[in-house]
Amino acid sequence: MSRSSRRGHRRLAAVTLAITASMFLASCADNGSSGGGESVESGSALKIGLVNEQADPGTPTAGGTLTFSGYSAVTSLDPAKIQVAGATGGSELSAIYDVLMRYDPIEKTFVPQLAQSLEPSSDSKTWTLKLRDGVKFSDGTSLDSKAVVDSINRYVNNKAAQSSLWAAKVASMDAPDASTVVFNLVDPWTGIESMLSTGPGMIVAPAAQQGDQFTPIGAGAFTLERFAPNEELLLAARPDYFGGAPKVDKLKLISIVGAQPTAEALKTGGIDAAYMRTLTPILDLIENGNPGFIDIPSLGYIANVNMAEGRPGSDLRVRQAMAMAIDPETLNTRVNNGKGLPGQVIFQDTSRWHNDVAPTGVDAAKAKELLDQAKADGFDGKVTFLSIQEPSAQSTALGVQAMLNAVGFDTQIEYVTGAGDLVKRMYVDRDYDMSTAAGSLSEADPFERLYTGIKSGGRNNVTNYADAEMDVLLDQLGVATNDEDKKAVLAKIQERATETVPWIVWGNVPTLDVWNTNVHGLKQSIDGIMLFDSVWKS
Structure with a gap:
């Protein structure tokens, strides 16, 4: 491996840790x-x-x-170096850079922030962004179309958190004049709105990057005075903020x-x-x-099961047995004193994406039957549950162990010191059988994290889940351009998830x-x- 390749690998690993730590920590917080x-x-x-x-x-x-x-x-002020989310510095960085678009969760729609407008073509394959007049970066230079294109290209070239999906969906960007950016897409896609509300939509000034030196210069309402990571x-x-x-x-x-x-x-x-x-x-x-x-993000409290060859989860019957053996209501009683949001569906009834498709269900007898079939084909019944040494995480681990063992598994708990160790084992080393995790699907647009999490061969697909039919459904979700069509595809994704168990769902975390x-x-x-x-x- 070349020196530059090693640097790229380390950079990718660091970005992966940043992306996944916030999702994982949601599921292991003290509930x-x-x-x-x-x-x-x-x-x-x-x-x-x-x-x-x-x-x-x-x-x-x-x-x-x-x-x-x-x-x-906050550990970095560069939007290309962190996962831009509420849990991981998104609010803090938005104060410096602002965002081109904002999601209004009350009205359930995207509205312009730094932008003046963002309009799709009739087929949603071309989106035209208009910038407000007079918006300036904190160094006095203008936020124009070239700055937008250059900043997004920098974001993608740095292999930032959402860069792979952006590169797969956006064929090119044009700047026909100083106030206009045209995004030419590979397929119809509405996810560009959410992208421009997060990391790619935080535009860094042209002067921000000077060689290896990065200075946080943005068009937001505030400027840096002191940063102690x-x-x-x-x-x-900023007295000269556009608003x-x-x-x-x-x-x-x-x-x-x-x-x-x-x-x-x-x-x-x-x-x-x-x-x-x-x-x-x-x-x-x-x-x-x-x-x-x-x-209430969806898939907030789940288990990842490693499906790599040689792991217990590579056998669908084992995953199905796990899902049927573990009762989310029982976990809720043990971990949350019955006050949580237990359930097995991807989208609970609090979500606008909720559907009536039945989940796997809890059935200890059926779980034992499936496990016995796997054992008859050579599975020894042993599985390791990876957990951190923290009270609610330990409660989850002990509850999972008890319910799995009750149907015939031989479950051992392996504790690691902290979240960072667990995230590395699961998301970088891929060295685990089963562990608590979170998908944290946004109400604004659940596509991005579904796609990157379970698409065959995806960068953030840490379970090695691969299903051709699910891949087709994910592609269909990506090109759906209205809520009705998205809900129809999401219902089919729930049906396929019930059959193939890409994760084991235990509920949500508000x-x-x-x-x-x-x-x-x-x-x-x-x-x-x-x-x-x-x-x-x-």
């Missing part, structure tokens, strides 16, 4: 219940949307610092370790806003009266963008990302 009030007693009472909506606050006031605690500490990001308001100078003077962006300490910091005013994805503190904050936005009652003007976007350009404190 145990120790309170949560009377009016919202469980996750089953939660619905996607605003909670504790605020009355009209009156005229915005200027000044002050807003302190936000993200789910994980894993500790604090301090941003200052007008932000009302707050500074953003202080940190990450408090632990969901309960984060919730307590909100209650005491130590922080002003946060991103949460742990059930008990979420219920507690809602009961406390904190305003916020609840999201997330909460949350703030104190004196905070106003926060805007939600895709995947838990918040935009701060209009925020103010009363």
